[in-house]
Amino acid sequence: AQKVTQAQTEISVVEKEDVxxxxxxxxRDTTYYLFWYKQPPSGELVFLIRRNSFDEQNEISGRxxxxxxxxxxxxxxxxxxxxVVDSAVYFCALRGKGGSEKLVFGKxxxxxxxx
Amino acid sequence: xxxxxxxxxxxxxxxxxxxxLQCAQDxxxxxxxxxxxxxxxxxxxxxxxxxxxxxxxxxxxxxxxxSRSTTEDFPLRLLSAAPSQTSVYxxxxxxxxxxxxxxxxxxxxxxxxx
Numbered sequence: 625a626q627k628v629t630q631a632q633t634e635i636s637v638v639e640k641e642d643v644x645x646x647x648x649x650x651x652r653d654t655t656y657y658l659f660w661y662k663q664p665p666s667g668e669l670v671f672l673i674r675r676n677s678f679d680e681q682n683e684i685s686g687r688x689x690x691x692x693x694x695x696x697x698x699x700x701x702x703x704x705x706x707x708v709v710d711s712a713v714y715f716c717a718l719r720g721k722g723g724s725e726k727l728v729f730g731k732x733x734x735x736x737x738x739x
Numbered sequence: 740x741x742x743x744x745x746x747x748x749x750x751x752x753x754x755x756x757x758x759x760l761q762c763a764q765d766x767x768x769x770x771x772x773x774x775x776x777x778x779x780x781x782x783x784x785x786x787x788x789x790x791x792x793x794x795x796x797x798x799x800x801x802x803x804x805x806s807r808s809t810t811e812d813f814p815l816r817l818l819s820a821a822p823s824q825t826s827v828y829x830x831x832x833x834x835x836x837x838x839x840x841x842x843x844x845x846x847x848x849x850x851x852x853x
Contacts (some may be wrong), residue, residue, distance in 0.1 A: 633779070659841060669829065669844040715781060726772075726797065727831075727842060729781040 628633045628718050630730035637706055639739050645701040647716030653677075658692065658699045659717040659727070669715075675699060705715045706737045741765050743845035745830050748849045751851045752820040759846050760815040770833045771813040772842070775799065775826040779791030782829065788813055 627650040637643045649658065660672040673683060675692050683690045687704045703710050716730045746761045764771065766852035774797075784797030790806040800803060802824060804816040813832075827849050831842040 628781075655778040661844075667827070668846050671843075674841055713747075717782075726784055726787065727782075729783070731779055731781040 625719050626653075626656075626720055626728045628716050628728055628730035628731050630714075631729070632733045634734045634736070636736045636738065639708060640705050641737075642702060642704050643706050643735065643737075645714050645716075645735065647699045647701065648714070648729060649697050649699065649718045651718060651720055654719040655720075656675045660690070660699075660701050661715045661717065663715065663732070664712040665712070671735075672701075672714075698732055703727075703735075704716070707737055708737050711735060711737045740753075743830055743832055743843050744830075744849045745848050747848060748846065749849050751853065752817070754820060754822060756820050758809055758817055758820065760828055760830075760850070762813045762845060763811050764813075764830075764832040764843070765811065766832065766834065766843070767810060768832035768834035768843070769810070770842075771807065771848065772797070772831050773803070773805065773813070773815045774829045774831065775824075776829060777826050777845075785815065785828075795815035815851075824850065825852045826850060 629648045656677045658675045662670045662672055670692045680692050689702045691700045713732045715732045717727045719727050741778050743764045769790045771837050773780040773785040783799050785803050786797055786805040788794045791807050791810050794805050794807055807813055827847050830845040833842040
């Protein structure tokens with residue numbers, strides 16, 4: 625069975641602080657894919673990143689960075705110098721390779737960035 | 740491209756009523772799916788389809804029916820609405836089936852069952 629755990633239900637920071645959102649996953653597949661989605665207060669789901677299980681390179685996109693560690697089954701997301709516009713619910717998701725298209729989502733972390 | 744569209748955006752039903760949530764995509768995606776989002780629960784898969792004429796159950800299929808007669812459309816039917824089906828419903832699509840690409844989500848339908 626596949627499972628995604630986002631242990632942080634809510635995080636509150638002050639603008640310009642760095643913040644890390646944790647994601648721990650479980651899967652028996654040797655090939656799998658990890659995703660992060662952002663859901664701003666307006667409600668739509670915005671794709672942020674996809675990572676393959678065989679590519680453990682960390683990725684940086686502007687103020688966003690992702691740390692993928694297979695040894696600890698984690699795919700953490702860091703926002704540097706947070707801004708009020710980063711306030712949203714962030715979801716980590718997992719998809720296995722075993723013929724199934726199903727995305728398994730974590731329960732999400734609500735990030736509030738205060739001015 | 741309009742992407743993934745969903746109608747209606749909001750709906751209020753009475754217990755026992757039936758209705759269909761519409762989902763359409765204009766990207767010729769093979770894979771389409773329906774999720775429901777409840778507070779503190781993340782998104783849970785209801786039903787999915789890997790192509791026209793092919794559907795399968797997800798994690799929480801009870802009380803919902805789907806069909807896929809065309810590549811573009813994937814409606815979700817509530818047969819007899821219950822308060823437990825109060826939720827936000829998202830439709831998603833991706834292509835090709837079996838690919839690793841991200842799913843594109845529609846804007847959601849907020850359903851309240853009284």
